[in-house]
Amino acid sequence: MNDIFDFGRFGKLFVYECRNYLPRYIKGMVVFASFLVAAWLFTIASEYPFDSRTNFITVLFFFAIFLSPYFVYKEMNNRKKGYFYAMLPASTFEKLLSMTLVSVVVVPAVVYLSLSVTDVLLYALSCAGAGYFTGLEFCNPFNLLTDVDIVNLKWNFGDELAALFSGKHIVLWCVMNISVVMMFNSIFRKHKIIKTLLFNMAVQFLFQIAVIFFAVWFPEATERFADWVEHFLTDYTPGELLTMIDNTVLLVNTLVTVVALTITYFRIKRVNY
Amino acid sequence: MIEIKNLSFAYSNVKVLDNISTTFEQGRIYGLLGANGVGKSTMFKLLCGLLTSKEGTIEIDGVSPAGRKPGFLSKIFYVPEDFEGPDMSIENYAAGVSQFYPNYDAALFARLLGEFEIDVTRKFTSLSLGQRKRAILALALALRTDYLFLDEPTNGLDIPSKAEFRRMVAAAMDENRTIIISTHQVRDVENLLDHIMILDKQAVLLDKSVSDIQKEYLFEVSAAAPADALYVEPGLGGCCSISRNTTGEESRINIELLFNYINSIK
Structure with a gap:
């Protein structure tokens, strides 16, 4: 028996998880869809045009897919219930792969479908013009960015920069975020969402404090760094800078994803119950 | 065969098992007895790889449980004392889990559930402790794993169910299986056991x-x-x-x- 990967065993595990874990989350999708319905009803009641509906659905969509590991795999490290997951006769790699596929492919597909169906139904109901069908538009989170026009902050890159934040970047950004959530889900046993938020806030706070202390204690070095950044921005053409940003974003997202999945792997393998 | 050599385990600074060595042979039903807190449940978790010890070794058929390898996991099953059960129906859980156990006997599972009077369509979370216990014991026996670890299996069972449990365990036993039962309700299982081990924090007090x-x-x-x-x-x-x-x-x-x-x- 191959103790690392076996297609047959992986297939059984994947089907088992889709059959037994996903229904819990599909129930949760009813809640997300109800937010959309509530917003639509508010639109009708207030006779206020629901112009930001695409953005609203975009936010709902990404909330739903990013939070999914917390709900679908909430019991994986629970001291009383989680040992069933640990003792399931599949390898750690198969469990990680199945968890990743469910979280990155299956859940987003289910979420997308449920929000689309809700939206179509609302469109069908809103003949009086209270709403409109958003269709495929909401799958690009950077619609939010272009709407507030932050792409024109420094250089007037406009569409070029917007184009940068699409396709592979969106997919990788989603995979990275879901991987990070999977990692925190495997690390924290209780109050997972709150602990994740607090952890991230603490890291950001410490980083900012570190930057402030660095600037206060090493003013010359800080000045040299500022000069370096200024030269860096003027030494390259906008096209070159865009390519560098493109590569850097891809590299950082990939690195974070790999680190998060590696930590999740070892948590699945070694977590005590 | 299960071989434990110089096993020690501590939760933070509280030592639970200290330099324990023993073996569990195939074809026997062991009664693992001990006062509260001597580490019976901890021993089970170590045997299943749910906990790992820094001192000493455990080998089950030559494999360390800590690796949680699929081949090893398909040979063991553990029923904990405070079994809560997953948030799914008994039939869905059994159908999903049983695929990973090569010796699973679906007919036996159906028969055991019938004898325990458990409705397979109900979710574990909707059952009483006794019903959950009966359902998981039926599954545990039907999976026909080489090693079966039962932690306080008769807790929560009513009197007829205890008798049924004894009968089922006796019927499920064969020369290739090892069943280890930890219990304080010794009268519930005394006719079942063919080996008794009394555990203490510092030593195995009796192993006969x-x-x-x-x-x-x-x-x-x-x-x-x-x-x-x-x-x-x-x-x-x-x-x-x-x-x-x-x-x-x-x-x-x-x-x-x-x-x-x-x-x-x-």
Whole structure:
């Protein structure tokens, strides 16, 4: 028996998880869809045009897919219930792969479908013009960015920069975020969402404090760094800078994803119950 | 075969098991006894790889449980004392899980559930503790794993279910299986066991087969305690005593008395 990967065993595990874990989350999708319905009803009641509906659905969509590991795999490290997951006769790699596929492919597909169906139904109901069908538009989170026009902050890159934040970047950004959530889900046993938020806030706070202390204690070095950044921005053409940003974003997202999945792997393998 | 060598385990700074060495042979039903907190449940978790120890080794058929390898996991099943069950129906859970166990007997599972009067369509979370226990015990026996670890299996079971449980375990036993039962309700399982192990934090106090215990000790209930009694307790019919078996007479083991005797001389 191959103790690392076996297609047959992986297939059984994947089907088992889709059959037994996903229904819990599909129930949760009813809640997300109800937010959309509530917003639509508010639109009708207030006779206020629901112009930001695409953005609203975009936010709902990404909330739903990013939070999914917390709900679908909430019991994986629970001291009383989680040992069933640990003792399931599949390898750690198969469990990680199945968890990743469910979280990155299956859940987003289910979420997308449920929000689309809700939206179509609302469109069908809103003949009086209270709403409109958003269709495929909401799958690009950077619609939010272009709407507030932050792409024109420094250089007037406009569409070029917007184009940068699409396709592979969106997919990788989603995979990275879901991987990070999977990692925190495997690390924290209780109050997972709150602990994740607090952890991230603490890291950001410490980083900012570190930057402030660095600037206060090493003013010359800080000045040299500022000069370096200024030269860096003027030494390259906008096209070159865009390519560098493109590569850097891809590299950082990939690195974070790999680190998060590696930590999740070892948590699945070694977590005590 | 399960081989434990110099096993120690501690939760933070609280030592639970200290330098324990023992073996569990195939084809036997072991009774793992011990006072609260001596580490019986911890021992089960170590055997399943749910906990890992820094000191000592455990090998089950030559494999360390800590690796949680699929080949190993498909040979064992563990029913914990405080079984809550996953948030899914019994039939869905059994259908999903059983695929990973090559010796699973679906007909046996259906029969056991029928005898335990459990509705397979119900979710674990909607059942009482006793019903959940019966459902998971039925599955545990039907998976037909080589090693089965049952932690307080009769807790929460009603009187008919306890008798049914004994009958089922006896029927499920064969020469390739090892069943280890940890319990304080020794009367519920005393007719099942063919090996008794009494565990203490510091050592294995007793590790003998039932036949060896019967050869070594004589268990009696008499109006007055025998003069050569090793240990005596007042009982309903008089005095319950343990003496050295010098006559070769075979007596029925009183596990509770044996446990108290062994603990009194440790």
